[in-house]
Amino acid sequence: MTSTMEWIRRTYDVPARHRMRIEYDGKPATIVGTRGPHLAFRIDGEKHITISHPCYRIVYPTIPEPTQPRGWCAHCLKDRAMKHGVMGRHQWYGRNWSELCPGSGQPPWKPVRNLTHPGEQRPEATR
Ligand SMILES: [Zn+2]
Structure with missing residues (x-):
């Protein structure tokens, strides 16, 4: 079963995962899912969900490369x-x-x- 999140990771080489804490436009946010090829996340303190391109204004936490290739x-x-x-x-x-x-x-x-x-x-x- 290939998830869209996996597609996003593969296509954009980003570490996106469900519930990952990110920064969007300088504001802390939590990834809640995907909408087509885009990421869905909730900015802290906001009720609505923001949709954005996985490479647009998003800062991901530093994730190391796999220990084994x-x-x-x-x-x-x-x-x-x-x-x-x-x-x-x-x-x-x-x-x-x-x-x-x-x-x-x-x-x-x-x-x-x-x-x-x-x-x-x-x-x-x-x-
Ligand atoms: Zn294979």
């Missing part, structure tokens, strides 16, 4: 771990519900610049 898979367009410069083995949801993604072992569409994948928030258990 990650890339956007050119096939399934998901944020996946890389190994030796190519995409690691991963499943995707093809005709047979879940099978090895053809993008496994292939170069990424482009590297992931921000550590926002849920699996990256904690140390790897498998080593």
Whole structure:
């Protein structure tokens, strides 16, 4: 399931996530969702939701790059771990519900610049 938020992260290389605290035009705000290709957020103290382009007047918190290299898979367009410069083995949801993604072992569409994948928030258990 590809969310629009993921599309925004992939397209604009920004770390946007639901409930992330950002600054819009110098004012603190919280991301509440997406509206098409745009971000929806609520500026502190305001009732209405503001819609804006992900790169317009928004300052994101500093998010480090992934500790292990990650890339956007050119096939399934998901944020996946890389190994030796190519995409690691991963499943995707093809005709047979879940099978090895053809993008496994292939170069990424482009590297992931921000550590926002849920699996990256904690140390790897498998080593
Ligand atoms: Zn893939």
